[in-house]
Amino acid sequence: MRKMCLDVVHELARRDKRVFFIGSDLGIGTLQKFKEEMPERFFMEGISEANLIGMAAGLAMEGKIPYVNTIATFITRRCFEQVVVDLGLHNLNVRLLGNGGGLVYAPLGPTHEAIEDIAIMRAIPNMTVIAPADANEMRRAMLQSLDHKGPMYIRIAKGGDPIVTTDNIPFKIGKALVMRHGLDALIITTGITLNNGLEAAGRLEQEGIKASVVHVPTIKPLDHEAILRHAKEVPVIVTIEEHSILGGLGGAVAEIVSEANFPTPKKFKRLGIPDVFAEQYGSQAGLMKGFGITTDNIVVTIRNLSKTKAPSGKLIEPQLIKE
């Protein structure tokens, strides 16, 4: 996914002279061809994220479209204030490419795990937040980024993630994608959890539970209309994300579903990282499993919520699969 993302930056730069690339201190050889072909628009400025953001802002104020790439935590945590003031407040066309959104850097520990990047970026006025499901969707998102108005945060997954989207899916910034339709439950996904959502819906169908899968590659602006349209017709809603359950996809969906005041209460569950830092290393997949960001957990959660007759107001305890 990262390679695709940067390949498209290169492609866009060839096509459009406004495109600049700014990296911090990326891996050797990153965008080497870009650097050779267009050295005047390629900057590798070292581990100085506050400066990178301001520099990108200055270029964007002059009409350029800078793509800034470094590890997601450094873009979101390290220079949050620069992103808010320089990019958000000025509403500039800067694209922030965050490597390793979620638990990708599991072996490197909590300093490098971007578990709240979506929440951070969502809180900034004017910011668009995108988390593609796979390399194909990354390509479509990146192509649309060129002429998008305002700053964007684009979350990059590990790479080598299963391809679950196809070119005939009409990706559009700000639009949710309906991947499956069913009236028994609604699974809402973002980023690579689309794969889990689709698998879970397939398994649930074998049990006689038909679930919709709505994929939300653009978490902000959120496609309220699509989410509410599907939420309205089901009794059970489950969100799943490789992100803290605070302030990410689940939080965003909860906000609009609760304010919709549906005449019949919905059973609702956010699956994601609870309000903790990871205590273990290992692999991304291992941590995701530990936090219940899995197909199994979607299936069990929906199965249980579908059976439960919860009186409104009663908290339904989380069901976490442990193996």
Add this chain to the structure above:
Amino acid sequence: MDQRSKYLRCRIIETLNATRRGHVGAALSLVEILRALYDDVLRYDVKNPKWEERDRCILSKGHGCLALYVVLQDKGFFPEEELWRFCEADGLLGGHPEVKVPGVEASTGSLGHGLPIGIGFALNARHEKASHRIFVILGDGECNEGSVWEAALCAGKHKLSNLTVIVDYNQYQSYGPMREVQNLEPFAKKWEAFGFAVKEVNGHDVAALRDAFSALPPDNEKPTAIICHTLKGKGMKCTEGNLKWHHKSGIKDEEIRQLLDEAEAY
């Protein structure tokens, strides 16, 4: 102090009078720096504030904006009435500058942002082979921020000779004298070490400032840093070196009168 410097200071106080709050000391130390720039050095067109060939000047120490507003208004960037609506709901001018104000290049106030943005401007000018210059006015307290030094590294690396950093070196920050809060000395040597050509000048001597700002860059291979030695609150006896006037609210009628009298008598 000549009549023009006094006049600009009186206008600052009259503007302050609108809401009776603001960073007075930080504005007063800037008057001659801004005056020299806007009277004699910068290229701009008040009728077309976004004229491409204009020199870009960023007031990174945005809390000194009272001085900037008075100078921009004096040049005709916006009507005088706006000064009298300073910080008011229906006004254009807030307690920190924003790009919606004609003549303001970047919204500033949160410190340590102006120089990185100036680098973006300077890199763009070089890329476009444009001849305009970029000026960034920093406060000395602002130079506590790491982002200033990240940007200084970057400007030095790129040998941005079209970029000039101007530091209002009044040696006071909000809590007290810089040497006690966070000492920046040896200040000129720091900028030199980051790859800047450095000049030091009396920041209230208009002729000296004009000279320093006119022969730029002193070195075609380096960005320039001009350290302006100033006095916080310069121009009124009661404000000079008096941190009570760094940011003050609830200013009384008699204080406004005293400030204007002292400016006239200076």
